[in-house]
Amino acid sequence: MARNSIGALLRRFFFLIDAPLALLLAFTITMFVLILVIPLLTVFLGPSVKVSLEVLEGFRRYPYLAWPPLGEWVVVSDRGDYKLVIVRLKDLGVIPNTLIVASTVTLLTTIVGVFMASIVARYDFPGRGLFRALAVIPLLYTPFVNAFVLYKVFGDGGILGQAMLSLGLGYSLELTHLAGVIVAQTLMFWPIVYLNTLASILQVDPSLEEQAENMGARGLRLFTSVTLPLSLPGVLAGSGLVFLFSMEDLAAPLAFKVNNVVPIRIVSSIIGARDIELLSVEVAILAGALLLVALTWLMVIRTYLSLRHYAMIVRGGRWQPRVFKPSPLMYALIYLVAAPLLLISISPQVGVLTYAFSKSWLGVLPSGFTLDNFQYIFRDDMVVRALRNSVMYSAIALAFIVIMGVASAYFVNRVRVVGVSLLDFLVMSPLVIPGLSIAMGLLLLYSSGPLKGTLIDPFSNPMILIILAYAIRKSPFTTRAVYAGLQQVHQALEEAGMNLGASRTRVLLGIVVPLIGLNVLAGALISFVYCMTEVSVSVVLGALKPDQAPITYVIFDYLTAGYGGGAYVHVAAAIVALILFVQIVAIFTTNYILKYRYAFLGL
Amino acid sequence: MDEVVLENVDKAFGKVKALDRVSIKVVRGELFTILGPSGCGKTTTLRVIAGFEIPDSGRVYIDGVDVTFKKPYERSTAMVFQNYALWPHMSVFDNISYGLKLRGYSEAEIKRRVGWALELLDLKGLEKRYPLQLSGGQQQRVALARALVVEPKVLLLDEPLSNLDARLRLRVREEIVSLQKKLGITTIYVTHDQEEAMSISDRIAVMDRGRVVQVGTPWEVYNKPVNYFVATFMGRSNTLNGIVLERVSEELYEVDVKGLKLYGVAPGGGGLDRGLNVAVVIRPESLRRAGEDEKVNIIEGFVRRVSLLGYTLQVRVDLGNGASVTAYLPPKESVEAGERVRLYASPEEVKLYPAGEVEEEMQA
Numbered sequence: 020m021a022r023n024s025i026g027a028l029l030r031r032f033f034f035l036i037d038a039p040l041a042l043l044l045a046f047t048i049t050m051f052v053l054i055l056v057i058p059l060l061t062v063f064l065g066p067s068v069k070v071s072l073e074v075l076e077g078f079r080r081y082p083y084l085a086w087p088p089l090g091e092w093v094v095v096s097d098r099g100d101y102k103l104v105i106v107r108l109k110d111l112g113v114i115p116n117t118l119i120v121a122s123t124v125t126l127l128t129t130i131v132g133v134f135m136a137s138i139v140a141r142y143d144f145p146g147r148g149l150f151r152a153l154a155v156i157p158l159l160y161t162p163f164v165n166a167f168v169l170y171k172v173f174g175d176g177g178i179l180g181q182a183m184l185s186l187g188l189g190y191s192l193e194l195t196h197l198a199g200v201i202v203a204q205t206l207m208f209w210p211i212v213y214l215n216t217l218a219s220i221l222q223v224d225p226s227l228e229e230q231a232e233n234m235g236a237r238g239l240r241l242f243t244s245v246t247l248p249l250s251l252p253g254v255l256a257g258s259g260l261v262f263l264f265s266m267e268d269l270a271a272p273l274a275f276k277v278n279n280v281v282p283i284r285i286v287s288s289i290i291g292a293r294d295i296e297l298l299s300v301e302v303a304i305l306a307g308a309l310l311l312v313a314l315t316w317l318m319v320i321r322t323y324l325s326l327r328h329y330a331m332i333v334r335g336g337r338w339q340p341r342v343f344k345p346s347p348l349m350y351a352l353i354y355l356v357a358a359p360l361l362l363i364s365i366s367p368q369v370g371v372l373t374y375a376f377s378k379s380w381l382g383v384l385p386s387g388f389t390l391d392n393f394q395y396i397f398r399d400d401m402v403v404r405a406l407r408n409s410v411m412y413s414a415i416a417l418a419f420i421v422i423m424g425v426a427s428a429y430f431v432n433r434v435r436v437v438g439v440s441l442l443d444f445l446v447m448s449p450l451v452i453p454g455l456s457i458a459m460g461l462l463l464l465y466s467s468g469p470l471k472g473t474l475i476d477p478f479s480n481p482m483i484l485i486i487l488a489y490a491i492r493k494s495p496f497t498t499r500a501v502y503a504g505l506q507q508v509h510q511a512l513e514e515a516g517m518n519l520g521a522s523r524t525r526v527l528l529g530i531v532v533p534l535i536g537l538n539v540l541a542g543a544l545i546s547f548v549y550c551m552t553e554v555s556v557s558v559v560l561g562a563l564k565p566d567q568a569p570i571t572y573v574i575f576d577y578l579t580a581g582y583g584g585g586a587y588v589h590v591a592a593a594i595v596a597l598i599l600f601v602q603i604v605a606i607f608t609t610n611y612i613l614k615y616r617y618a619f620l621g622l
Numbered sequence: 623m624d625e626v627v628l629e630n631v632d633k634a635f636g637k638v639k640a641l642d643r644v645s646i647k648v649v650r651g652e653l654f655t656i657l658g659p660s661g662c663g664k665t666t667t668l669r670v671i672a673g674f675e676i677p678d679s680g681r682v683y684i685d686g687v688d689v690t691f692k693k694p695y696e697r698s699t700a701m702v703f704q705n706y707a708l709w710p711h712m713s714v715f716d717n718i719s720y721g722l723k724l725r726g727y728s729e730a731e732i733k734r735r736v737g738w739a740l741e742l743l744d745l746k747g748l749e750k751r752y753p754l755q756l757s758g759g760q761q762q763r764v765a766l767a768r769a770l771v772v773e774p775k776v777l778l779l780d781e782p783l784s785n786l787d788a789r790l791r792l793r794v795r796e797e798i799v800s801l802q803k804k805l806g807i808t809t810i811y812v813t814h815d816q817e818e819a820m821s822i823s824d825r826i827a828v829m830d831r832g833r834v835v836q837v838g839t840p841w842e843v844y845n846k847p848v849n850y851f852v853a854t855f856m857g858r859s860n861t862l863n864g865i866v867l868e869r870v871s872e873e874l875y876e877v878d879v880k881g882l883k884l885y886g887v888a889p890g891g892g893g894l895d896r897g898l899n900v901a902v903v904i905r906p907e908s909l910r911r912a913g914e915d916e917k918v919n920i921i922e923g924f925v926r927r928v929s930l931l932g933y934t935l936q937v938r939v940d941l942g943n944g945a946s947v948t949a950y951l952p953p954k955e956s957v958e959a960g961e962r963v964r965l966y967a968s969p970e971e972v973k974l975y976p977a978g979e980v981e982e983e984m985q986a
Binding site: 030031034515519520525533534 | 672673674676693699701704705707709711725769
């Protein structure tokens, strides 16, 4: 009986697809297994099998948990004519720090994001259009430099403190250490919650709200009892991603000089390592811990949401949304709370340009407009080479991405066999798996055992793994776009082709691809931009061989070398400004060809 | 000669049994309709024939060849989809010529054949248009042309009229029939509309919950429905609850409907035992005013409601025992609400089915 049903399953499988399609699928799955599944298993199994004793030792040796906590919550120092208040939060050890920061940032971004989304979705106020447009800006990738700008605003001798002094308040405020990281990440990440929530609210059928009003619910009651619960998938999708992003963010801890969080510890141990044996066990343990937390978190979120839901949640609303005139209190909230918050949140992008076009920026205002920074980067061989590397890696990765994206989206959407949902999960999972864990897995797997010293060993040749990791990590954006396109193509259009004598592959290439070509193109553009701005794998594997490193590694290198605000920040900002330019071009292109408004934004 | 044969085809989707031992034989050149309510498995049957689904068990033959596990593109069927499935990115010409190109015809031959199809379906001059620039009726004809141009062994039509407005539906229906007769192409037509099925078909297969319950000419299916489902699905009918009193002859039974005695027949085959609960099914058009001298099969009651439908006068009659019937009387008949009427139905028009069948239907 069992044999029989396996036979029936296989027969059904090969009835549904033909050989070329089966080959494409096998290729996609193999890639994901080799570049994602096995490396992640290595992160878990590698260290625990080999050095389980060392792990225990490690727990004693490294301050994973610091008790009693180190440092002060708040430091107030008397500077003669004024008092300096430094909020920094206590250090609880590397893992608690990371979890506390991620949880707090998730909570704060959820509050801010839902608040902002409900304002934009439901109120008609002067400047609403501008508000919506500006709220998208924080999502433009400005690797590393964004956090340095926020440090410039809130940190040691920052603009905020100086502004308070010049107002003659007698107090000056600085946010440093973990407090700074929390504020910076909140400002960087709330738009993710905002956009997903907004899309969700706009998809709520107005008649559902009208029904509730008809029964007497209004105001906050209406919002909390009907609107918010119905938008919960969007809220959760957004805040779920924020948690994961916060946990593996390198930029904010780097800018605010926090060494005791997981991502910084992983990267700083790898930099300078020349051989796998020299890597401390701690790195693998931390990467494993990161992965474990991410997977647990994912399971929690998945009880509410399917990954496919992530995909559909970020498309625009279909109904004429309900908008109201704000009450006086609401006006006050919009212009006195929401608007300033929004302006601070776009400061990283503004700051990047300020750094890029200025000679120095020590006080509140920068000085000396210049194009030297741009001239400098084009004269620096390392930058030029890294730019070339990034474009090349991303382009090659893109070829893989398009093939895998079309194959897997087509399969998941069209071919109904057992195991398709597993494939769906697999190909979408890179969205939520920490890049640092993937990078560590690749490093551990491909630099030891029989692969040591081969062409693919990242210590001698990180290029190959960087390209493949780009392809895997950034493929979901294309897969998702293709999937959305396929949903618009009625299955009968394909069946009509097969009915007239075309094979499935022929139908895919001749009928489906022409119909969803724009989706493929839009998805590919998004994936390309995200490859260019990829951080985790670029930094970890790029550090092993700087001449093969991509551009994000070089930005990282400039910022860590030029610590303390030297000219290096200006140079890094100039590179980021270039990347910013590429993104804006890509966004306008996709918007133009697809009206794909949110494609870049939510995740 | 049988063109399409299904043998004991089973198909389940998850736990839902879509097809339950379906067996059909379609004769070459006939217009064969599969009729049933939505969810009865008629479209699944068509998709099994086209090769979009493979059966869990059973066999499918086309022109004597076992095609059960053949891919859709290896079967010489041509389907017209319910939504036409015209490729929006291809012109009318490209849509129609698609199948011909796949068959490797020369350009001249493709032109000739497409020209033939355009002429046949009165589409001349539209070949450069795109599907979205066509009316619903034109789209429908393009879909037909695309299917016919490849000269398939079997033409499959899945509810081809359901997306047309009522006026057009009648016209296209006639066009399809005359085209089918002209080309002599074996055609399998799926619909849920029993009137449509009756008007066009050589033979009809009635399906219910995944099973083929009756196959026959429209006349057979309408006048000799083999079970309660077919009797009530085809046309309108009155259902009364009765108990078998006696088997009067080989064919004839006497039943009691809450005190009312009626004679009827059991077209389902097999005998009905005395005391069995039965559904007594009488079509409204089988009822007429009883003559003075008629003494049996008289249904008497007060007229509750009269509505003139044009071609008939619909009269609702309360029988006084809690039951009521609808009768179609000639439109010129003068009947008024509140009036007492005597109706008559001949025994062969009073059909008896075991009550178990009714309960089964109710649960479905």
